[in-house]
Amino acid sequence: MFPDPPKVSGRCEAGKTTGRTSAPLSRRGFLCLTGSALSGWGLLGCSGARLSMLGTGRDEVPIRPCGPASRYTPTVKAAFVRRKEDYGILWPGAIYDGEKARRQYTAALRQAAEKLRVRLELEPEPLYSAEEADRWLAEAKASRPDGLFVVLLDRQRHAWPTAGKAVESRIPTVVFAPVGTAFTTNTARHADQTGVFIASTDDFAHAAFGLRMLAVGARLRETRCIVLKGQNRRDSAIHGLGMKLRYVPARDFLDEYNRTPTDERIRRIAAEYLRGAERVFGATEQDVLNGVKSYEVARRILEREEGDAITMDCLGALGGTKVSLPCISWSRMLDAGIPAACEADLGAAVTHALILYLFERPGFQQDPVPETGRGCLIGAHCSCPTRLNGLDRPREPYYLSHHHGMRDAVPRTIWRKGQRITIADVLLSEKPEEPHQMVIGTGTVVDNVSVPPSGGCVVSVLVRPDGQTNVLSYPGFHQLFFYGDYRNELLAYCKLYGIRPVVA
Numbered sequence: 001m002f003p004d005p006p007k008v009s010g011r012c013e014a015g016k017t018t019g020r021t022s023a024p025l026s027r028r029g030f031l032c033l034t035g036s037a038l039s040g041w042g043l044l045g046c047s048g049a050r051l052s053m054l055g056t057g058r059d060e061v062p063i064r065p066c067g068p069a070s071r072y073t074p075t076v077k078a079a080f081v082r083r084k085e086d087y088g089i090l091w092p093g094a095i096y097d098g099e100k101a102r103r104q105y106t107a108a109l110r111q112a113a114e115k116l117r118v119r120l121e122l123e124p125e126p127l128y129s130a131e132e133a134d135r136w137l138a139e140a141k142a143s144r145p146d147g148l149f150v151v152l153l154d155r156q157r158h159a160w161p162t163a164g165k166a167v168e169s170r171i172p173t174v175v176f177a178p179v180g181t182a183f184t185t186n187t188a189r190h191a192d193q194t195g196v197f198i199a200s201t202d203d204f205a206h207a208a209f210g211l212r213m214l215a216v217g218a219r220l221r222e223t224r225c226i227v228l229k230g231q232n233r234r235d236s237a238i239h240g241l242g243m244k245l246r247y248v249p250a251r252d253f254l255d256e257y258n259r260t261p262t263d264e265r266i267r268r269i270a271a272e273y274l275r276g277a278e279r280v281f282g283a284t285e286q287d288v289l290n291g292v293k294s295y296e297v298a299r300r301i302l303e304r305e306e307g308d309a310i311t312m313d314c315l316g317a318l319g320g321t322k323v324s325l326p327c328i329s330w331s332r333m334l335d336a337g338i339p340a341a342c343e344a345d346l347g348a349a350v351t352h353a354l355i356l357y358l359f360e361r362p363g364f365q366q367d368p369v370p371e372t373g374r375g376c377l378i379g380a381h382c383s384c385p386t387r388l389n390g391l392d393r394p395r396e397p398y399y400l401s402h403h404h405g406m407r408d409a410v411p412r413t414i415w416r417k418g419q420r421i422t423i424a425d426v427l428l429s430e431k432p433e434e435p436h437q438m439v440i441g442t443g444t445v446v447d448n449v450s451v452p453p454s455g456g457c458v459v460s461v462l463v464r465p466d467g468q469t470n471v472l473s474y475p476g477f478h479q480l481f482f483y484g485d486y487r488n489e490l491l492a493y494c495k496l497y498g499i500r501p502v503v504a
Contacts, residue, residue, distance in 0.1 A: 063299050063336045067224035067308035068244065074218035075119045076211065077140050078109060078149035081162050084128035091155045092180030098153050101178060102126070105151055105204065112208040116215045121145065130158035137165055147214030148173040151207075152181045160186045167196045172217055172496055174210035178202050194498045213493050216357040223353055226307035228253050228317065229344045239432040240498070243350060246305055250317035256297045257323050266292045273328070273400060273411070282402040283409035291328035291409045298329045302338070309339035311349045327383040327403060327410040334362035334385035335395070341365060341478075342383055348478045350426045351438075355482055358489065361390045363424070363480030364413075369456060370471040376446055376464045377471050379481045380457040384413040388483045403458050404451070415461045419445040422486045423465070423504065425476035439476035440490045441504035442466045465504065475502050 064070070080102055087094050106122070113120035127133040140148060148166045150173065152159045159181065166173045167190060177187070177200045190196050199207040221242030228250050236245045270288040274280060302310055310333065314325050326340075333340040337360070339352035348365045355363045366379030382403035386395035399412040423441035442465070449460035461481060465471065487503075494501045 063295075063302070063333060063338055065223075065308035065338060066303045067222075067306045069219045069222040069224065069308040072219060072222040073117060073119050074146040074215045075121060075143075076113065076147045076149050076214055077121045077123075077136075077143070077145045078151070079123040079133075079136055080105075080126040080151045080153055081133065081159050082126050082128065082152075082154040083157060084126075087154075092153075092178075096180055101153060105176070105178075108204045108208070109149070109151070109211070112204075112211050116212060118211065118215050120149075126153065127158075127162060130161065133158055133162040133165065137162075137169055140166075140171060141169055145171065146218035147171060147211075149207075149211060149214070150175045152177045155181045155183065155186065164189070167193060170195060172214055173197070174199065174207065174214060174496075176204075176207040176210070192495075194495055197492050197496045209489065209492075210496075212358065213496055216354070216493075217497055219357055220350070220353055223308040223339070224306060225309040225311060225339070225341075225346070225349050225353075226302060226305045227344055227346070227349075228301070228310070228312035230313070238346065238350065238428060240429075240436055241350060243353070245346070246307060248301065248305055250313055253297060253301065253312065253317065254321065254323060256300060257293065260293055260297055260300075262289055262293060266296055269295070269332075273409075276395065276398070277400040277411075278397050278414075280400045282406075283400050287324070287402070287407075287409035288328070288400065290324035291326075294324045294326045295329035295332050298326055298333065298340075309341075309349055309353055311341035311344050311346070313344040314342060316344075324408050325382075325403075327408055330383040331385050331411050331413075335387045335391070337362075337391050342381065343478075345478050347426045347428045348480070350428070351424055351480050354426065354493070355424060355480055356391075358493065359482070359484065359486060360392075361482055361484070362387060363482035364388075364459070364461070365478050365480055366459075366461070367457065368474050368477065368479060369460070370474070371462060372471065374446065374462070374464070375471060376462050377443070377469075377474055378449055378456070378460050378462050379479070380449075380451075380460040382408075382410050382457045382459060384411060384459040386411055386413050388413065388415070401458055404456060410458060412458050414448055415445045417445055417447060419483055420485045421445060421463060421481050421483055422490070423463075423479050423481055424490055425479035426499070427476060427502070435498055435500045437500045437502050438490065438494055439479060439502045439504055440487055440494075441469070441474075441479075442485050442487050467504075469504055475504055 148171050150163050150166050163175045173196045175198045179202045182200045197210045199210055224244040227245050227247045231249050234247045270292045273288055318325050330340040341349035341352050342365055362385035364384045366381040369378035369380050371378050386398050388396050397414045400409050401412055403410045425439040427437040429436050443463040446464050447462040449462050451458045451460050491501055
């Protein structure tokens with residue numbers, strides 16, 4: 001555990017203990033979670049309604065995505081597939097009430113699309129023949145939607161051939177096959193095929209997660225990440241994923257910081273952090289004010305440059321100055337649903353966006369440190385979000401202290417012992433012909449390492465990875481730790497979008 005530091009007189013008394021949050025949602029409940037405050041994450045945009053700052057209850061200037069993704073509405077074409085005549089003796093059989101199933105799944109599909117802010121183009125009648133299916137797919141290829149959603153209410157004749165043709169269209173495809181509409185002989189050919197997610201189950205929540213993945217893939221493609229690095233402005237994109245990159249000179253951050261006053265709003269946010277901290281030591285009130293000013297600067301740049309996400313060459317740009325590094329800034333942005341990556345790491349920026357969009361909870365970007373005595377991995381860094389249970393859930397307890405450079409103020413989030421976590425890291429390929437990769441692992445939080453007396457970053461989370469992983473050679477760097485066991489969901493996303501998984 002973190003040490004019990006002395007109270008720092010003249011700055012701040014220890015705030016009230018925030019306490020542990022309640023247990024996370026059930027797996028099924030979470031996969032259905034599309035109606036929270038930031039569901040559809042980017043669609044409020046810069047023109048959206050005013051939001052209360054998290055934790056303050058005040059009507060402040062909100063932090064929110066302002067780029068192309070915030071204005072984009074994903075489009076998904078959907079259709080039911082079945083024979084026109086009665087089911088008869090063929091599977092799923094005359095005992096199956098196909099019309100009732102169609103009504104139920106239509107309502108569930110529309111509800112999921114509405115909560116995800118997806119434009120659903122659902123065919124009014126099922127595709128009753130191969131010819132109708134071919135016409136529908138030809139229209140889809142011409143209009144290029146963000147995804148196809150095929151609901152099979154039949155196992156016979158043109159049902160699975162239609163699903164196969166949808167996959168071959170090269171449009172990301174979700175196939176929902178309720179029980180009775182699939183044998184393994186139908187699904188085996190698609191088991192390792194990219195571009196498709198098959199939900200062979202009566203549980204529509206599983207299929208709804210497929211719809212979420214289609215929405216996330218589209219929004220990730222439309223996301224513009226502001227990269228504060230170097231001396232020149234330029235725009236580019238990440239091949240294969242489509243994420244847009246807008247490089248902005250790092251000097252812009254410094255100039256904006258130097259002309260930003262410490263106003264009443266900055267003081268209120270700083271006071272919020274000081275009140276909420278279980279302990280404050282090392283860092284001063286002025287350190288907190290400086291950190292919150294960096295947050296305000298980053299918010300303005302995100303808005304001015306029309307960005308949905310942000311990253312910065314923080315050490316290179318600010319390490320030699322007295323300007324506060326954006327540790328509190330990035331932590332607060334992640335708590336508000338804004339992807340914010342340290343050290344201009346583009347792979348980490350993609351991973352942050354993916355985890356926030358898919359699971360509506362932030363991740364902790366960290367430097368992996370092997371702990372061979374306990375067979376564990378320590379995730380160490382200086383900027384950690386506090387809303388680890390979800391964007392609309394209470395914060396985990398945190399301390400305020402200096403980071404390892406003995407400067408600035410950072411929240412030292414206390415991770416819950418015994419908590420299951422997922423580890424993810426998108427490894428970007430340099431060559432367009434080579435697929436991107438994603439490190440995927442799971443583990444359990446063992447402890448929070450005290451720094452000091454140990455060295456390293458002040459947020460140091462001790463995790464025991466699952467399996468027989470050699471912690472000395474754990475793949476990736478700047479992997480994200482985040483609450484929950486979502487290995488299978490990330491594997492499904494990789495398969496749908498052609499990312500090569502590296503299972504740790």
